[in-house]
Amino acid sequence: MREEKLSDAIVYDKLHLLKKDFYGYIERNSAKVDTNLPVFFGYVISALENSFPHISDVAYDEFIDSITFKVLDSSANVSDFEYVRKVMVNAVRFKKKKDAETGVKIVIGLKLLKSGDYGHALDFLKEYATLDSKLGTAVAYCYHLLSLREFKDSDDAARKHRPGEMELLARELMMRLAREQPPVNQLRQLEIDDPSFLEKIFWQMIFTGLEWFPNERWFVEIGLKNAAITKDPVMRKRLLDIGSERFYTDSQFLREMYYYKLENRDAPGAAGVVNQLLKQYPDDLEPIYLGLKLTLLTTKKITYHSFRKLAITKGMPVQILTLFDFAFDLFSSEQNDAAKCIADFEKEFPSMQYYATVLRYIASDIISADETRSKKAKKTLLDSVEQYCLEALKNRK
Known part of the structure; x- marks a missing residue:
């Protein structure tokens, strides 16, 4: 057997x-x-x-x-x-x-770090600093803490003007991390019994890195990734504020801020981000797409048709416009118009018949009298339309 x-x-x-x-x-x-x-x-x-x-x-x-x-x-x-x-x-x-020694050395180094033995922790961790951003910031933290011991308290003013060897090593490693951009939370050895001490160290060094190198955007980027993984809204908001202030012309941070505003039901704030993106990237279709998505949540017809007209002018793919028409009609309780839109979509793009069938099933749940069922279906439709549209926009570039 x-x-x-x-x-x-x-x-x-x-x-x-x-x-x-x-x-x-x-x-x-x-x-x-x-x-x-x-x-x-x-x-x-x-x-x-x-x-x-x-x-x-x-x-x-x-x-x-x-x-x-x-x-x-x-x-x-x-x-x-x-x-x-x-x-x-x-x-x-x-x-x-x-590579049996690698994992063991990392967990031993983390324990030594947790117990405050920064010198010996470095012996075990420094060769693995670029395997994971959280491990890298832990190594930089060891250098940083050891740097505080290089000068006596009476020499504190001198230390600020003349960084010691350990602080220079910490700064050099933070810049190396920004240059090589390792992933975050990818090493299983970091999933220790109590990872809170490592989380605190990560954030301390991210903000220390931003003090040392205020124009280095990667610190904000990796911080946002970690905040998303660990579901930390406080740190996410703090980093978004920093990003939008220091890198206000960067589409990535503005996009992050847009979704943050949406999640917090701040429609005016999201609209402000869309307007800023439209000004800075007038030839890019993504800001128009984000504007159209926002109108699905506000269901203001004048605003929707304004963005739709702009989308046509800028050459937005027809299938995206048809999907938005379908979704907007559904959310505006215009079921007949929505049915016509999906029929047009299926006729215009016969290879997408399978998707049209799925959309019809979702639509039937949206117009259901069951409020919970309808709410879940709306979320499903928004997620589905977004995945389709972003892929279509990416393929168009």
């Missing part, structure tokens, strides 16, 4: 439960774990292999990395560098991938 393989989702959940069990054991028996590291790691490997015989090498190694961080995080001996070395040796010898 063939052994049944579990789905990825079930494996993930069961791995998480096993990890929690080990975390609890480590917290209750930290001293015992420290004195029996080979035995403990052997027990971890045995439980992992018996419970998950088909686990991938990547997931296997990531599990060991997470256990390694927890062992260090719970130990009273983390300031003993010989103990840290023993933990690393025991963790590495059980891992499967060729």
